Amino acid sequence: MENSEGGDFFPPNKAQSEVAVSAAAATTVQPQVAVDFPAKKLARQLDFTVFGGSSGQSPATAMPEQTKQIQPLVKSIQLQRPQTQQHMVLMPTKQTAVPTTHPSIRPPLKPDSPRARPRQSVSEVKDGTPKKQKQCNCKHSRCLKLYCECFASGIYCDGCNCNNCHNNVENEPARREAVEATLERNPHAFRPKIASSPHGARDNKEEIGDVLVLAKHNKGCHCKKSGCLKKYCECFQANILCSENCKCMDCKNFEGSEERQALFHGDHANNMAYLQQAANAAITGAIGSSGYGLSPVNKKRKGQELFFGSSVKEPVHRHGQSQQGNHIKASVLPSLSSVPGPCVGNAATVGPSKFTYRSLLADLIQPQDLKELCSVLVLHSGETAKMLADEKDASMKQAEGQREASLASSTQERVQNQKDSSTEKDMLDCCSSGDQGEKISVEESSLDGADVSKRPMSPGTLALMCDESHTMFAAAVASPNDLATLSCNTSSQLPHGQGMTETYAEQERIVLMKFRDCLNRLVDLGQLKERKCSSMIRGADPVDQKDMIGNGFTTSETRNQHDSLNNGVAKSALPLPRTAQLFSAVVTTANNNNPFPKVHRPDENGDVKPKI
DNA sequence: GAGTTTGAAACT
DNA sequence: CAGTTTCAAACTC
Numbered sequence: 001m002e003n004s005e006g007g008d009f010f011p012p013n014k015a016q017s018e019v020a021v022s023a024a025a026a027t028t029v030q031p032q033v034a035v036d037f038p039a040k041k042l043a044r045q046l047d048f049t050v051f052g053g054s055s056g057q058s059p060a061t062a063m064p065e066q067t068k069q070i071q072p073l074v075k076s077i078q079l080q081r082p083q084t085q086q087h088m089v090l091m092p093t094k095q096t097a098v099p100t101t102h103p104s105i106r107p108p109l110k111p112d113s114p115r116a117r118p119r120q121s122v123s124e125v126k127d128g129t130p131k132k133q134k135q136c137n138c139k140h141s142r143c144l145k146l147y148c149e150c151f152a153s154g155i156y157c158d159g160c161n162c163n164n165c166h167n168n169v170e171n172e173p174a175r176r177e178a179v180e181a182t183l184e185r186n187p188h189a190f191r192p193k194i195a196s197s198p199h200g201a202r203d204n205k206e207e208i209g210d211v212l213v214l215a216k217h218n219k220g221c222h223c224k225k226s227g228c229l230k231k232y233c234e235c236f237q238a239n240i241l242c243s244e245n246c247k248c249m250d251c252k253n254f255e256g257s258e259e260r261q262a263l264f265h266g267d268h269a270n271n272m273a274y275l276q277q278a279a280n281a282a283i284t285g286a287i288g289s290s291g292y293g294l295s296p297v298n299k300k301r302k303g304q305e306l307f308f309g310s311s312v313k314e315p316v317h318r319h320g321q322s323q324q325g326n327h328i329k330a331s332v333l334p335s336l337s338s339v340p341g342p343c344v345g346n347a348a349t350v351g352p353s354k355f356t357y358r359s360l361l362a363d364l365i366q367p368q369d370l371k372e373l374c375s376v377l378v379l380h381s382g383e384t385a386k387m388l389a390d391e392k393d394a395s396m397k398q399a400e401g402q403r404e405a406s407l408a409s410s411t412q413e414r415v416q417n418q419k420d421s422s423t424e425k426d427m428l429d430c431c432s433s434g435d436q437g438e439k440i441s442v443e444e445s446s447l448d449g450a451d452v453s454k455r456p457m458s459p460g461t462l463a464l465m466c467d468e469s470h471t472m473f474a475a476a477v478a479s480p481n482d483l484a485t486l487s488c489n490t491s492s493q494l495p496h497g498q499g500m501t502e503t504y505a506e507q508e509r510i511v512l513m514k515f516r517d518c519l520n521r522l523v524d525l526g527q528l529k530e531r532k533c534s535s536m537i538r539g540a541d542p543v544d545q546k547d548m549i550g551n552g553f554t555t556s557e558t559r560n561q562h563d564s565l566n567n568g569v570a571k572s573a574l575p576l577p578r579t580a581q582l583f584s585a586v587v588t589t590a591n592n593n594n595p596f597p598k599v600h601r602p603d604e605n606g607d608v609k610p611k612i
Numbered sequence: 613g614a615g616t617t618t619g620a621a622a623c624t
Numbered sequence: 625c626a627g628t629t630t631c632a633a634a635c636t637c
Contacts, residue, residue: 134633136632136633137632137633138631138632139631139632140630140631140632141621141622141630141631141632145621145622145630145631146620146621146622147620147621147622147630147631147632147633148631148632149632149633182621185621185622186621189621219620221619221620222619222620223618223619224618224619225617225618225619226617226618226619226634230617230618230634230635231618231633231634231635232617232618232619232620232633232634232635233618233619234619234620237634
């Protein structure tokens with residue numbers, strides 16, 4: 001127990017190398033070992049108690065578990081901290097102002113401090129100026145309380161300016177006692193304060209510009225006067241936005257806060273980051289579910305007042321929480337100029353501000369579009385089948401006409417029809433497997449005289465129709481071979497033999513051609529949209545961006561895009577469903593080069609939408 | 613560098 | 625759990 005405790009929490013001897021962290025010695029833990037960043041409160045993020053869910057456990061019971069897990073933690077910290085620091089441009093580091101005396105050459109105030117050596121290895125930074133973790137200046141806490149950054153970081157004081165320091169090897173018993181007491185008060189005392197996204201690793205954190213937007217303060221801050229824009233605020237100091245966990249008042253540390261943005265002004269890098277953020281948001285329509293949430297700066301306060309009549313005295317985390325709430329609300333509003341909602345899509349679930357990539361086509365293709373597309377393709381296939389069948393019948397009749405009409409032949413034909421009917425039934429049964437509704441829908445969707453259900457259909461057609469309610473898209477893009485497979489291998493049972501196989505092949509070829517054309521159209525749309533977004537971003541007029549919703553387009557713009565899709569295409573006089581329009585363009589266009597002049601579009605015959 | 617402000621931690 | 629005190633860092637001058 002004691003050994004494990006020392007091994008878990010208490011710093012190692014400074015003689016230990018960083019590599020030795022993995023050693024099994026009792027003093028293997030070097031939580032601070034690679035921490036080359038303002039130790040400050042981030043250092044407190046170390047969690048020596050809770051790994052593996054020791055939370056709630058008494059320190060005594062928690063300790064053994066710490067022993068098991070501390071080393072991986074340390075390793076991850078070593079890897080992650082420096083990265084984190086690199087991104088913290090928001091937080092003006094004062095490290096350069098910190099005495100740079102190297103721990104190892106500092107007066108042997110606390111010669112046995114374990115911190116010196118490990119830190120050395122990582123304290124050489126950028127400009128070559130040796131940097132050292134901040135030293136505490138504790139006077140009354142003996143460096144045995146969380147007030148002390150060193151203690152909170154789980155490290156010995158070393159070269160600090162503290163008085164009556166007990167956070168060292170000589171006072172190990174006292175220190176241990178203090179640790180236990182601290183853990184007793186709060187089992188999470190040494191737990192990381194900043195939680196990353198649910199996806200875990202901090203080095204996977206998502207960043208927008210220079211801001212860590214996924215990280216979140218576990219406890220949240222409670223700032224009252226600093227507006228969460230000073231380093232008093234733990235969130236701000238950690239370079240994260242306040243979250244719903246915070247209980248701060250008059251918070252300005254949220255995405256879109258003009259005060260916060262003001263901190264960036266004059267900082268080119270940050271401005272660029274912000275621009276980049278705006279660009280990303282506009283291009284991808286990444287902000288939440290409702291669109292462009294990136295506030296083009298400076299509107300937040302209005303938003304706050306709008307929603308809360310923002311009073312400085314209003315208690316609350318009002319702006320940590322409410323701000324997040326506001327953001328959500330604001331982002332829903334069509335005009336961001338009026339309410340500069342931050343980019344928070346859903347702070348309640350994803351934290352202060354989470355940006356998610358969305359395809360340029362995200363809002364172009366709707367689920368019903370796929371259904372309609374499949375309907376179109378199915379109809380097309382039916383038409384093809386019909387046409388080919390007619391051709392075949394004509395040729396057969398012609399051949400028959402040349403022969404003497406015989407009773408036998410008519411009898412044979414009846415038998416043939418019976419086989420067809422039987423085969424059809426089998427195929428439908430197979431494909432509708434367990435879902436009568438689908439079978440019905442297939443039949444219903446065959447409308448208009450095409451009477452697909454009563455004709456032999458290609459395996460591909462059947463596959464398309466059968467899968468319409470679940471994997472329409474997949475079925476549509478499947479290769480003919482796949483389609484044949486999907487059709488339950490019924491092709492071998494088909495009565496027309498090779499002739500029908502050719503018909504099926506032709507059907508599939510045409511359907512796939514249509515589908516390919518559709519995809520090409522979509523690609524064109526995407527490119528069009530990309531160009532549009534890019535030009536908007538280049539315009540860099542935030543006000544203009546207010547018109548961007550969702551993926552960055554107004555409905556009218558989107559509509560225009562759809563219109564452009566149909567340019568040069570004879571449109572149906574009847575109102576087509578959106579996608580029907582979309583794909584009718586393809587169909588009609590294809591028909592120009594098509595042996596099949598007439599294509600029945602779904603709506604031309606009324607309701608042909610698959611009923612699923 | 614001294615003094616003030618601030619908010620987390622500790623305490624009641 | 626809320627209110628108060630203590631504390632040390634951040635900040636101001």
